[in-house]
Amino acid sequence: MTGTILHLADVHLEAPFCTSGLAPTIGTRRRQELCAAFTRALTLAREQHVDAVTIAGDLYDGRYALPETGTFLADAFAALSPIPVIVAPGCADPYDDETSLYPLTRWPDNVTILSSTNSFTPVAVSPTLTVWGAAWRAEGPPELPQVAVTGDHRHLVLLHVGPAATGDASSGVPGVTPAALRAAGFSYALLGGRHAGGAWPEDDPWGCMPGSLEPLAPDEAPGRHGAALLRIAADGACSVDWLEVGCWRYAAVAVDLGACTTADEAVTQIEAALERGGVRADARAMVTVTVTCLPEDGLDLTDVRERVEARAHVTLRVERPFPYDLNQLAQEHTVRGLLVRRFRAASETGATNGAAPTDPALKRDALRLALRALDGKGVRPSEVA
Template identity: 30%
Template sequence: MTLRYIHTADIHLDSPLCGLSAYQDAPAEQLRGATREAFRQLITLAIEERVDFVIIAGDLYDGDWPDFNTGLFFCAEMGRLQRAGISAFVLFGNHDAESNMTRALRLPDNVRCFSAKVCETHVIEQLKVALHGRSFKVRETTENLVQGYAAPLRDYFNIGVLHTALQGGYSGHANYAPCSLDELHAKGYDYWALGHVHEYKLWADRSTICFPGNLQGRSIRETGRRGAVMVTVGEDHQPQVERLFIDVLRWEHVMVDVSDCDSLDAVGIATGRHLIGLLESDAQVPRAVRVSLQGESPIHGELFQREQELRAHVLAEIAAIAPERLWLEKVKLATRPMVVQTDAALGGDALAELEALLGEARHDQALLQELREDFNQMLAKAPDLLAEVPALKLTRDGDLGALLDNVLPGLLARLGMKD
């Protein structure tokens, strides 16, 4: 008998998408409804493909939401599954543990939730499948839950459902329910349906272990294709995992080398070429894009001085390419000034003396201390500058060398051009 099921996690229903709402050109309706629409499309796919069941491995909700419409939406989608004869197995993770909806709403009969008290095993007798799992009782669950999971049932296809960061955690994810890959393999299950980490990851060894990633990216920190996985199991009990791309709005980070650009128009054209390439795959999925300009640029200083105009150039390219499918999250400047050699052609002795003076500033401790204090006062008033000018972080930490390296070539070049 062939078995097929969908494994999803980290849906975060009605969680806001961050980073676009402040912009006039932001797709407000799509931002508000993206997590719902992605989940609706997943359920539609489950029904169309006639899967045997659906697993949700934690963080269905996004904390203690006061609006029960989120839970009512989930009940309605589970009702669609029930009418199609498909069961859903739901494990609650760190965000669900604090949700009123987790405790208060009665779900349709086809939904089976894992207990938060002890590991619970749900058996689908006609399919010879056993699902083992334990929900989070509280958000800060830092114990190793795997140690309490039941032994696999003989002659069944055994699935472990777990919300975890694995041993040591993943960057950007709290270290909840830590355990090791070796512990998961040693349990003897055929498949581990994990949640919590928002990036797709698959290990195939004694057990097949999978993070499907989150269903819908919610900020520029979650770029690229997002979705769930379809798992197909044949008579040999070997799971075959296929990625399902469900996201309805995708975040992308585009790197544009502007080393050969000598004007804002040229920068806009170079950016446009990259944006066109972005739409060559999954063109129907709208993109929220961060554009990072990099390279050793002859107009490095001009780019920083004319940021609003630069953004307008990029927006003009988007308007010409696909305004209904591309939205600009931010233009980030990461260019470097061109290295300039100072000689008589660039101003002779005066520029050489200025270069020497700035170079000596590295060794003047009194001057450096005064500069540090001035910069720290400036950064306290404008902390966002740290994100826009990376060299300032070193300055804040006491290293003015990086700042001088950025300032010196551009300053000398600008003064030299005035001769």
């Protein structure tokens, strides 16, 4: 065995978590527990007796991190000594930013912050293992150096690839591909830049992205999240164990409330859907509950929303089927028909004259309420909330 490395990336300490409708107290709690997840990852490094910890960028959110964040990191890394920690700054925590914590923080002797964006810097982890890394730059990584492979000495690349290369796990990073790595003498790439992690690339793994420690947004729920434990054999073969350290997750459930007549029944239905979705009463989960059907006589969801919030951090959205056949109404010689025809004409005119776009769902909801009014039907409070 040549060596073992615990690899992290995209931690985003001090992330704002300012999703619309999310209480500030929840954002504070998530930031605190993100720090706790990071601490658990470093504990795993000690327990696994790794040769080094590598971090491929976006360790913190440079827009919001304060000097206290740098102090927290320095203390956490000092507790790992003598295990070396190698950090390649990313696009959210660039080294050359005027507010960067990297040059302003007093780091312990076991920490190496890679400051160069124009060339790869070698860091000797052991007599048989070297990590080559560079700080992120917008125009892409520097050219790979040619390294000499002698005996059982192995070389790894550490790099944050940034948002431009994160859309597809199978896509190549500009200038860094499995073929280029092999040709330059590297055994593996320790990468960051994709919050939903996994092997890189998927069809010919020659590296990994561990993903964020836990999902930071709903669209990041798929993929790996946590730490990657890399084992490098003497012949250069690399294997990865994926270690989970986070607590929070995102979930989405759908529920039909068409048969409910009271708020109590609606809460019971939603809680049953949450249970089926694996969300327990004490779960650290951000849940979107889509209501696919409401009773004909209506249901005030205000009380329901407040009572479900006590179980998990829930966003309640209603997906109402449109109750009118607009094509049929448009043929009527009635006020309703005139309303539909003018609504459609106004929508088409707005799309062609450069007017600011309006949410299509909002426009359809306005038309639905207008048609209900013409039919003499009342409007429930939950419909205009």
